[in-house]
Amino acid sequence: MTVLEQLLPTVRRHRDSRTRPPRWRGKNNEGVLLLVTLAMLAVIMAVDPGAVSASLAGDIVRAAMDNMALALGVLLILLSGGIDVSFTAIAIFGGYATVTFMLDHNLDGGLWPFVVATLIGSLLGLGNALLVAGFRLQTLIATLAMQSIVWGSLLAFVGSTYHSTLPPALARTGQSQLLRLGDSPVSTLVVPVALIAVSLALVLRWTMFGRSVYAIGGDAEAAKRAGIRVGRVQTLVFAAAGALAGFAGMVHVTLVQHASPYELVGTELSVIAAVVIGGASDAGGRGSVQGTVLGVLLISLITNSLVRLGVPSFWQQAVEGLLILAGVAIQAQSRRRRTHRSPILEAR
Amino acid sequence: MSSSASHQAHDAGGAVIAGPAGLALQARDIGKRYGGIVALRGVDLDIRAGEVHCLAGANGSGKSTLIKILSGVEAPDTGQITVDGQPLARLGVLDAMVRGIQVIYQDLSLFPNLNVVENIAMTSRTAGRARIVSAGSGRKIARQALDRLALGNDVGIELDADASDLTVAHRQLVAIARALACDVRVLFMDEPTTTLTWREVDTLFTVVERLRSEGVAIVFVSHKTDEVMRISDRITVLRNGQVVRSDAAANLDRRALIEALTGQVEEVRAPQAGAWRKARAVMRVHELGSPTLFRDVTFDLHAGEILGLTGLLGSGRTEVAEAIFGLVPRPTGTVRIDGTDVPGSSVDAAIDAGVAYVPPDRMTQGVFLAQSIRRNIAAAWLRQTSRHGTRLSAKSVDRLVERMTASLNIKIGRASDPVRSLSGGNAQKVVLAKWLATNPKVLMLNGPTVGVDIASKAAILDILRERAAGGMAVLLISDDVEELVNACDRILVIRKGKLSQLLEGEQISIERVREGIVT
Numbered sequence: 001m002t003v004l005e006q007l008l009p010t011v012r013r014h015r016d017s018r019t020r021p022p023r024w025r026g027k028n029n030e031g032v033l034l035l036v037t038l039a040m041l042a043v044i045m046a047v048d049p050g051a052v053s054a055s056l057a058g059d060i061v062r063a064a065m066d067n068m069a070l071a072l073g074v075l076l077i078l079l080s081g082g083i084d085v086s087f088t089a090i091a092i093f094g095g096y097a098t099v100t101f102m103l104d105h106n107l108d109g110g111l112w113p114f115v116v117a118t119l120i121g122s123l124l125g126l127g128n129a130l131l132v133a134g135f136r137l138q139t140l141i142a143t144l145a146m147q148s149i150v151w152g153s154l155l156a157f158v159g160s161t162y163h164s165t166l167p168p169a170l171a172r173t174g175q176s177q178l179l180r181l182g183d184s185p186v187s188t189l190v191v192p193v194a195l196i197a198v199s200l201a202l203v204l205r206w207t208m209f210g211r212s213v214y215a216i217g218g219d220a221e222a223a224k225r226a227g228i229r230v231g232r233v234q235t236l237v238f239a240a241a242g243a244l245a246g247f248a249g250m251v252h253v254t255l256v257q258h259a260s261p262y263e264l265v266g267t268e269l270s271v272i273a274a275v276v277i278g279g280a281s282d283a284g285g286r287g288s289v290q291g292t293v294l295g296v297l298l299i300s301l302i303t304n305s306l307v308r309l310g311v312p313s314f315w316q317q318a319v320e321g322l323l324i325l326a327g328v329a330i331q332a333q334s335r336r337r338r339t340h341r342s343p344i345l346e347a348r
Numbered sequence: 349m350s351s352s353a354s355h356q357a358h359d360a361g362g363a364v365i366a367g368p369a370g371l372a373l374q375a376r377d378i379g380k381r382y383g384g385i386v387a388l389r390g391v392d393l394d395i396r397a398g399e400v401h402c403l404a405g406a407n408g409s410g411k412s413t414l415i416k417i418l419s420g421v422e423a424p425d426t427g428q429i430t431v432d433g434q435p436l437a438r439l440g441v442l443d444a445m446v447r448g449i450q451v452i453y454q455d456l457s458l459f460p461n462l463n464v465v466e467n468i469a470m471t472s473r474t475a476g477r478a479r480i481v482s483a484g485s486g487r488k489i490a491r492q493a494l495d496r497l498a499l500g501n502d503v504g505i506e507l508d509a510d511a512s513d514l515t516v517a518h519r520q521l522v523a524i525a526r527a528l529a530c531d532v533r534v535l536f537m538d539e540p541t542t543t544l545t546w547r548e549v550d551t552l553f554t555v556v557e558r559l560r561s562e563g564v565a566i567v568f569v570s571h572k573t574d575e576v577m578r579i580s581d582r583i584t585v586l587r588n589g590q591v592v593r594s595d596a597a598a599n600l601d602r603r604a605l606i607e608a609l610t611g612q613v614e615e616v617r618a619p620q621a622g623a624w625r626k627a628r629a630v631m632r633v634h635e636l637g638s639p640t641l642f643r644d645v646t647f648d649l650h651a652g653e654i655l656g657l658t659g660l661l662g663s664g665r666t667e668v669a670e671a672i673f674g675l676v677p678r679p680t681g682t683v684r685i686d687g688t689d690v691p692g693s694s695v696d697a698a699i700d701a702g703v704a705y706v707p708p709d710r711m712t713q714g715v716f717l718a719q720s721i722r723r724n725i726a727a728a729w730l731r732q733t734s735r736h737g738t739r740l741s742a743k744s745v746d747r748l749v750e751r752m753t754a755s756l757n758i759k760i761g762r763a764s765d766p767v768r769s770l771s772g773g774n775a776q777k778v779v780l781a782k783w784l785a786t787n788p789k790v791l792m793l794n795g796p797t798v799g800v801d802i803a804s805k806a807a808i809l810d811i812l813r814e815r816a817a818g819g820m821a822v823l824l825i826s827d828d829v830e831e832l833v834n835a836c837d838r839i840l841v842i843r844k845g846k847l848s849q850l851l852e853g854e855q856i857s858i859e860r861v862r863e864g865i866v867t
């Protein structure tokens with residue numbers, strides 16, 4: 001027993017009787033994440049006082065938009081106790097195939113291509129669901145296979161040419177501005193992305209489907225015994241994640257104003273990193289939309305600052321790796337805290 | 349509490365409800381195969397409203413399969429299930445729930461990541477085919493269910509706590525509350541007392557008796573004969589997937605029950621030898637203390653002795669053992685093995701000093717479930733052997749596995765099968781084998797026969813006696829009073845983190861030990 005503990009029995013008792021972390025930390029350490037983000041901003045401010053401005057916010061949001069939609073899909077799958085590495089392939093399939101079809105058939109539109117890409121994504125997501133819920137494959141194996149199949153089919157059957165321009169109406173959607181933050185324009189597409197985030201948060205919190213996703217991620221066998229149709233929920237989860245990926249692919253294509261089948265694929269880990277940093281457990285059942293949104297924004301902020309500070313791009317990868325490590329470490333730490341022992345001896 | 353008084357009370361109530369119309373659930377000719385293995389064959393079962401029906405049987409006798417079939421989790425290959433006089437072609441999980449059939453599984457099947465409210469409200473929501481959840485209704489359901497247990501205030505279960513943060517006893521109450529949240533008519537309880545101390549068992553039985561008086565049919569699965577005799581109105585015994593006896597509890601005594609369960613007559617135990625008195629003290633624990641957990645724990649453990657350590661759940665019995673093994677810090681006091689000081693907070697140091705520890709939760713701490721029996725048995729031995737610099741050969745591992753399975757009489761298919769494929773009793777023997785293979789000086793076991801059937805339990809206690817006779821020092825941590833009285837030379841009682849009593853020789857009796865635990 002340390003001197004401090006002997007001197008301060010009341011302090012010790014108080015600490016020991018604490019069973020849960022303070023409220024501000026949030027259920028999945030969202031509070032910690034917010035603090036880290038603020039600390040990050042403070043550092044940027046110290047290094048380059050002029051950098052923290054409305055334009056910075058605009059830049060971060062613009063860079064984070066397609067990742068946000070992807071990350072929300074990944075969150076769904078992590079919550080249900082699985083993992084997905086096929087979503088980037090599904091995303092670029094949705095975006096690139098739709099644009100290619102439009103160009104080949106001289107079609108144009110500002111809105112319906114998003115619907116088409118979303119539908120394509122949900123169909124491909126159903127492919128994942130078939131493997132996972134139907135054939136009971138492990139999600140990592142199933143989605144790894146799907147990633148290769150989807151991307152391979154895209155290159156083989158749809159094409160591999162680079163489309164440097166989009167159909168005009170679609171291009172206009174990508175260029176449309178909702179508002180300007182400083183010098184930085186914010187695309188109108190932020191509205192559907194934000195709506196998706198809010199509705200997903202509501203669905204996860206207040207619908208039986210949402211709670212079933214958490215339940216399955218917590219213990220799939222217990223969920224089955226409690227009368228939850230596990231296969232059905234998994235199918236919906238993968239279809240929804242696929243739909244989100246397809247939509248995100250179209251957001252990406254319209255924002256960058258060109259379509260290439262070689263984009264997005266390969267960035268899976270940084271999206272998964274954002275979700276894990278946002279407090280989602282790799283073991284399933286824990287995580288939140290709020291955390292994921294913060295995680296995506298934090299990664300976007302860090303990437304942006306590294307560019308601003310002139311850090312070479314390969315360092316950005318290393319930093320992302322460190323962030324994943326930090327995110328997982330914080331989770332492990334809080335899990336260890338949970339298993340602490342309650343006192344047996346009566347206080348003297 | 350007085351069980352006889354409550355028994356009479358229910359007898360009066362039960363007579364009112366009983367009758368041919370009171371048949372809540374009826375199963376006829378249930379059969380089920382898994383691959384080539386017959387799990388159930390021609391099983392008939394009648395469950396009446398307002399009765400406690402005990403389903404007894406050794407591990408692997410088909411009890412769990414029968415529960416899964418009657419609750420709709422698995423479909424039977426043959427047979428007919430009738431609920432409330434209505435024959436059903438197919439019984440799904442939701443059908444079963446809607447008809448008031450609820451199961452409290454042995455592992456409780458709670459969601460560790462959801463809070464108490466959601467855990468309790470989950471089944472009533474799925475059964476009600478809810479689409480939207482509201483926090484308010486959930487709290488109401490949870491509070492009502494906990495109140496029905498009349499324990500809402502006493503036990504202080506925090507409604508917002510995650511299930512993973514609750515103690516085992518609280519988790520069990522939450523599981524019961526979840527069943528009560530639905531309109532339960534038939535309640536299956538699969539070995540509900542395994543993780544409870546007998547005092548908590550009393551509370552559980554009070555709840556069971558209340559439910560019975562409300563007309564709920566309770567199917568109670570247990571290995572423990574005294575519990576079965578105490579709570580049941582009717583007993584059905586399964587052996588190898590078949591019903592060997594089904595009778596009113598009044599027509600069966602303890603002996604007859606054991607005979608039906610195991611197919612053999614109970615052996616009478618040989619008296620304790622007491623040879624330890626002349627033996628040296630292998631382990632000397634002196635004034636061991638850990639802030640907030642326990643203090644001033646002092647005892648000697650002799651070669652050839654089986655020393656019991658008992659107390660209520662949360663009395664510190666597990667913590668003391670874990671402190672000796674280096675899992676819990678122990679800033680004050682010393683542990684000496686054969687005169688050498690064992691440093692605290694290091695499992696390695698404890699193992700090197702010759703201490704082995706069989707943890708209470710074998711499924712998560714004792715074995716690597718998915719790994720082979722061979723690897724599990726060799727796990728602790730390998731470490732010891734490789735440390736001495738001996739070259740390992742596959743043959744020496746095979747010999748070890750052969751020796752251990754033979755000497756502990758572990759029934760296995762192939763040594764390469766995963767431990768998961770074994771029944772509870774055999775899995776526990778694998779855990780024992782793992783540590784016995786290292787030939788420890790001090791063997792500490794925490795609840796070694798929890799969830800193990802009567803025959804395997806007797807076998808495990810025999811192994812301990814045999815090893816002690818060979819000079820091993822055994823510390824048996826348990827709350828199974830019968831087992832302690834049967835096996836131990838001396839019994840230490842711990843209460844609120846302090847040793848309160850040491851019983852030996854003539855002092856050891858079921859009554860004395862029970863008394864010691866609570867006072």
